[in-house]
Amino acid sequence: MSTLVDPAGIAAGHPAPLDATTHIVPVAGTTATAEALRKPETARQQRRRPHIKGTIVLPADHTWTPQDGRLLEVHDLAVEFRMREGVAYAINGVSFHLDQGETLAILGESGSGKSVTAQAIMGILDTPPGYVTGGEVRYCGTDLLTLAEKSRRKVRGAQIAMIFQDALSALNPVFTVGNQIAEMFRIHRGMNATDAQAEAVRLMERVHIPGAAQRVKAYPHQFSGGMRQRIMIAMAIALNPAILIADEPTTALDVTVQAQIMDLLKELQHESGMGMILITHDLGVVADVADRIAVMYAGRLVETAPVGPVYANPRHPYTQGLLESVPRLDTKLGEILPAIGGLPPNLLAMPSGCPFHPRCKHAIDVCRTGTPPLLQQVTANGHVACHRVDHPDVLAASHRIATVPGGAATTEGVRP
Ligand SMILES: Nc1ncnc2c1ncn2[C@@H]1O[C@H](COP(=O)(O)OP(=O)(O)OP(=O)(O)O)[C@@H](O)[C@H]1O
Ligand code: SF4
Numbered sequence: 001m002s003t004l005v006d007p008a009g010i011a012a013g014h015p016a017p018l019d020a021t022t023h024i025v026p027v028a029g030t031t032a033t034a035e036a037l038r039k040p041e042t043a044r045q046q047r048r049r050p051h052i053k054g055t056i057v058l059p060a061d062h063t064w065t066p067q068d069g070r071l072l073e074v075h076d077l078a079v080e081f082r083m084r085e086g087v088a089y090a091i092n093g094v095s096f097h098l099d100q101g102e103t104l105a106i107l108g109e110s111g112s113g114k115s116v117t118a119q120a121i122m123g124i125l126d127t128p129p130g131y132v133t134g135g136e137v138r139y140c141g142t143d144l145l146t147l148a149e150k151s152r153r154k155v156r157g158a159q160i161a162m163i164f165q166d167a168l169s170a171l172n173p174v175f176t177v178g179n180q181i182a183e184m185f186r187i188h189r190g191m192n193a194t195d196a197q198a199e200a201v202r203l204m205e206r207v208h209i210p211g212a213a214q215r216v217k218a219y220p221h222q223f224s225g226g227m228r229q230r231i232m233i234a235m236a237i238a239l240n241p242a243i244l245i246a247d248e249p250t251t252a253l254d255v256t257v258q259a260q261i262m263d264l265l266k267e268l269q270h271e272s273g274m275g276m277i278l279i280t281h282d283l284g285v286v287a288d289v290a291d292r293i294a295v296m297y298a299g300r301l302v303e304t305a306p307v308g309p310v311y312a313n314p315r316h317p318y319t320q321g322l323l324e325s326v327p328r329l330d331t332k333l334g335e336i337l338p339a340i341g342g343l344p345p346n347l348l349a350m351p352s353g354c355p356f357h358p359r360c361k362h363a364i365d366v367c368r369t370g371t372p373p374l375l376q377q378v379t380a381n382g383h384v385a386c387h388r389v390d391h392p393d394v395l396a397a398s399h400r401i402a403t404v405p406g407g408a409a410t411t412e413g414v415r416p
């Protein structure tokens with residue numbers, strides 16, 4: 001057995017021994033509603049709540065073909081963390097899709113569930129305490145949650161790959177970068193060491209690492225942060241995945257390097273036609289590269305729509321708050337930007353009704369005590385989860401963001 005870490009795991013940000021059997025995602029067949037799940041439970045009840053491990057093993061020659069260009073369909077996904085202090089309902093009925101060549105940006109405050117959504121798709125949730133308790137993750141029509149870990153492992157890295165913000169901790173410090181990239185080809189393609197090393201050099205050149213033939217023998221600490229991120233990207237794209245999930249790929253980098261990495265991702269996407277899920281806090285990056293946006297709050301999607309309409313007319317009060325809080329081209333020097341008051345909710349003690357109501361200036365009684373709002377279609381391609389989405393006050397706030405002096409809130413206009 002090799003002593004190297006599993007490169008597919010590295011691409012997923014989880015360096016694990018090759019024979020590790022971690023990251024098995026139990027999948028619940030339960031159809032319990034979010035309301036029912038929120039009732040206080042004893043620790044014993046929590047442990048007993050059904051969660052089903054996927055068991056289907058796909059034949060070795062199984063091929064993955066997108067149906068009508070649709071790569072991924074996440075439906076009603078629910079994830080919870082069962083801890084001593086209680087159950088944290090981290091993801092509550094999240095649904096979205098991704099098509100070939102498309103970039104979907106997932107946006108939201110810290111703790112809103114962006115990374116957990118990505119981990120559930122990849123099948124790398126920390127279990128325990130994390131459990132997928134409902135929903136579907138359909139890749140090319142097959143629900144990945146029903147697959148046995150053996151089949152899931154073949155999807156991870158080869159079909160759906162992931163890059164993480166912190167490349168240094170995701171790369172193994174004791175092996176050369178060339179070895180770590182080459183391992184992908186040795187394991188998944190059965191290449192010999194010489195051919196795999198040649199492929200590693202080719203990939204390093206493809207992600208524009210200067211002097212790739214010499215630097216293939218260098219160790220991760222001998223590279224700058226931007227170059228390490230390029231190596232992570234090289235490993236992620238090594239097997240030509242159909243989907244790349246980039247979880248805050250540029251947050252740890254300075255602005256110039258951020259732009260270079262985003263340009264590289266765009267270039268690779270253009271060449272390969274892969275779909276990309278981009279998780280970020282950066283509204284400027286979203287405006288530059290995304291086709292559609294999914295805004296998350298407290299483990300729920302609150303607004304999804306193509307980028308242009310969201311920036312021009314954000315319909316959910318939370319999205320409106322996010323966009324109002326970034327500088328725009330027409331922001332005057334010294335002007336204080338409005339911030340969303342309050343704090344994100346504690347997932348162990350979620351507020352009743354709409355989870356955003358303690359911070360929402362438009363909240364009324366139904367928001368505080370009624371059932372949480374579900375996503376509803378408000379435009380041809382736009383969906384919003386708000387009881388008051390059509391109320392004149394909420395519409396006026398949306399309109400204000402679109403018509404501030406100096407022009408509309410174009411995607412350029414909100415660039416920091
Ligand atoms: N291993 C874990 N154990 C317990 N709770 C967890 C675990 N991983 C995530 N959570 C909880 O799930 C929630 C969502 O976390 P997640 O990492 O998805 O947030 P995020 O939106 O990616 O935030 P950030 O922008 O800071 O990365 C958080 O409240 C977090 O505390
Ligand atoms: S449902 Fe109510 S509290 Fe929630 S965002 Fe809409 S107006 Fe605000």
Ligand SMILES: [Mg+2]
Nearest residue numbers: 114115116247
């Ligand atoms: Mg995260």
